[in-house]
Amino acid sequence: MKVLVTILIIIVVALQYRLWIGDGSIAHVVRLKDQIEKQQAENQRLKERNRLLAAEVESLKNGTDGIEARARSQMGMIKEGETFFMIVDEENQ
Numbered sequence: 001m002k003v004l005v006t007i008l009i010i011i012v013v014a015l016q017y018r019l020w021i022g023d024g025s026i027a028h029v030v031r032l033k034d035q036i037e038k039q040q041a042e043n044q045r046l047k048e049r050n051r052l053l054a055a056e057v058e059s060l061k062n063g064t065d066g067i068e069a070r071a072r073s074q075m076g077m078i079k080e081g082e083t084f085f086m087i088v089d090e091e092n093q
Helices: 002-020 026-062 064-075
Strands: none
Touching: 002 026, 026 064
């Protein structure tokens, strides 16, 4: 009878160990859910970035407005006949 009780106790302890500490434990599942939430947030951020880039590519392919805006902002270009005014703050000198 002592042997049977000992074996049952060992089985219960082994099952409890796996439930609380081992692979597939409650803590492990909670960590995995947290990682899934973080990855989904990152995926959503990247999807939004890709959507904006696709819209910018489409704008550059289809019209000159996107190209002109980019040339003005990144290269400082001006149109023929325009006058360029540069305002300098005294604080920044």
